[in-house]
Amino acid sequence: MSVHKEIKKVTTHTLQEMKSRGEKISMLTAYDFSMAKIIDDAGIDVILVGDSASNVMAGNETTVTITLEQMIFHGTWVVKAVNRALVVVDMPFGSYQGNSKIALQSAIRLMKEAGAHAVKMEGGSEILESVKRLVDSGIPVMGHLGLTPQSIYKFGTYTVRAKKEEEADKLRKDAILLQEAGCFSIVLEKIPSALATEVSQSLDIPVIGIGAGSGCDGQVLVMHDLLGINNQFNPRFLRKYLNLYDDIKGAVESYIKDVKSVDFPNENEQY
Ligand code: KIV
DSSP, X not given: OOOSOOOOOOOHHHHHHHHHTTOOEEEEEOOSHHHHHHHHHHTOSEEEEOTTHHHHTTOOSSSTTOOHHHHHHHHHHHHHHOSSSEEEEEOOTTSSSSOHHHHHHHHHHIIIIIOOSEEEOOBSGGGHHHHHHHHHTTOOEEEEEESOGGGHHHHOSOSOOOOSHHHHHHXXXXXXXXXXXXXXXXXXXXXXXXXXXXXXXXXXXXEEEESSOTTSSEEEEOXXXXXXXXXXXXXXXXXXXXXXXXXXXXXXXHHHHHHHTTOSSOGGGOO
């Protein structure tokens, strides 16, 4: 008899079943071992090793600069910590846009070197061939439509996408194409909630929203945003569950004060 408690791992099939029975899917980002362990222990369904690591971990202005090697680093740390959640790793800009062969090579590195369970790619009709090639090779792919931050220099801003009918129509078509190409799920970022609800209802695969309203099959947030680590980032869609910027700053200020006044360490805090 095994002394280890059996943990039922979340798979792409689990997510499909959740959609079928109307159970919402929870997803958060993580980029390191310690945070991934807490999030997994808390019972999250999906952990995304997002290329938002470029912003929140490395302090870059965009996600464009993060490399495949850096995504592999972050992915390795997260996968090591996780017992239950499905771990999806972002394909960074430049690692798949060239052609489907390059996309497959990059995805294989994320699966083999980082131990990813699935990968995520931004775009619709433009990346279909790559999606199909990965899926045919046994790699689960999550799509990403709406605001796609890797194209920030094309869009020019991070404002709500697909408000105009032409763009909304392309998004509807792209979502169907991604589903037909074999994506197991799609992220919809920062689009009108009515459109996100319509797409979620029209697709068989689960749709995970960020800034896309409550009609999606699940929600994703960047962990650092949920924790309120950046006090300058306050978009309407974000619910901050903590204000860690203030808490951490306050703790550090107290520590500095205690060190300077020789209050720390006291006699119980030394040998
Ligand atoms: O990189 C990321 O964190 C993402 C989420 C915003 C969906 O792609």
